[in-house]
Amino acid sequence: MTTGFERASQYLADKGYANRIQAFTESTATVALAAQQVGCEEALIAKSLSFYDKDGGSIVIVAAGDAKVDNKGFKEQFGFKAKMLRGEDVEALTGYQAGGVCPFALPETATVYLDASLNRFEIVYPACGDAASAVSLTISELAEVSGARATVDVCKGWQEEA
DSSP states (O other), rough: OOOOOHHHHHHHHHHHOGGEEEESSSSOHHHHHHHHHHHHGGGGGGEEEEEOOOSSSSSEEETTTEEEEEEEHHHHHHSOOOOBOOHHHHHHHHHOTTTOOOOOOTTTTEEEEEEGGGGGOSEEOOOOSSSSSSOOOHHHHHHHHHHHHEEOOOOEEEEEOO
């Protein structure tokens, strides 16, 4: 059986991004740990936030490391209340273990959306299938490899206060 890292790495290699993958000996399971390993600011970590959808699958929202899901915005966008996946459901619904969920090579029941919080950056660093990896991608590359359905604006905490 292949690991999440092996599956994600092979998927990215097939797309021509093998040279962008980084594997670490220390954990990247949180935004702070990932930023420390990658050597970047926390906002540049593209975290994959996983929620239940209405049909028994999952919605994966890829957001900047300094963004938090706004429950009101989520409900306005998707028409139902945001409910994050429980730990025991993460791997079954995303194909990856908690801390290493990435937005590519997901099961068909997972739908990816990019959050507008990412649009301030040229390059971001999502996980690569486990809790000790990252890959550097431009926003357009991330949109392409993730098969993102759309860019949504469902996060708060990252904008400059007016």
